[in-house]
Amino acid sequence: MANNSPTDIRDRLKAAISQLFKFKREDLLGIIEGLQLEKRENERKKYCAEVCYADGNRAVNAFIQDISVSGLSIEPDGPFSLGQEITLTFMHPSGAGHIKISGKIARKDSKGIGVEFDKKVIDI
Numbered sequence: 001m002a003n004n005s006p007t008d009i010r011d012r013l014k015a016a017i018s019q020l021f022k023f024k025r026e027d028l029l030g031i032i033e034g035l036q037l038e039k040r041e042n043e044r045k046k047y048c049a050e051v052c053y054a055d056g057n058r059a060v061n062a063f064i065q066d067i068s069v070s071g072l073s074i075e076p077d078g079p080f081s082l083g084q085e086i087t088l089t090f091m092h093p094s095g096a097g098h099i100k101i102s103g104k105i106a107r108k109d110s111k112g113i114g115v116e117f118d119k120k121v122i123d124i
Helices: 006-018 023-039
Strands: 051-052 059-068 071-075 084-089 098-109 112-117
Touching: 006 112, 051 071, 071 098
Parallel strands: none
Antiparallel strands: 051 059, 051 084, 059 071, 071 112, 084 098, 098 112
16 A cells, blocks of 8 residues: 655656656646646636626726635726725625625736635635
8 A cells, every 4th residue: 555645645656757658748747737727725616797896986897707705707807907906796696695895906817807805705
């Protein structure tokens, strides 16, 4: 029976990888690098709902792409800046009512806007 200590796991991985053909090692590296991209602390769930977000001077209506207890993604991006504080209003995924919560824009790219809530939303 194999030992599952970090050292043993590393040694077993190295031995298995060294026996692979080069192109298979490159494929495996791509898979591992893809796994490392997912560094979220909280699981995101697909969720399509309208959201209104505002900074006190202007409001934008958009659609949520996905949501977690700590944030959400919105498409398309709006006229707000990275790090900017905003207030969001949207229907709770359970349908139990509307949520009004503040957060900051943590990501803004071609995929839209990522918002990190100031506090976690329960039961997402």
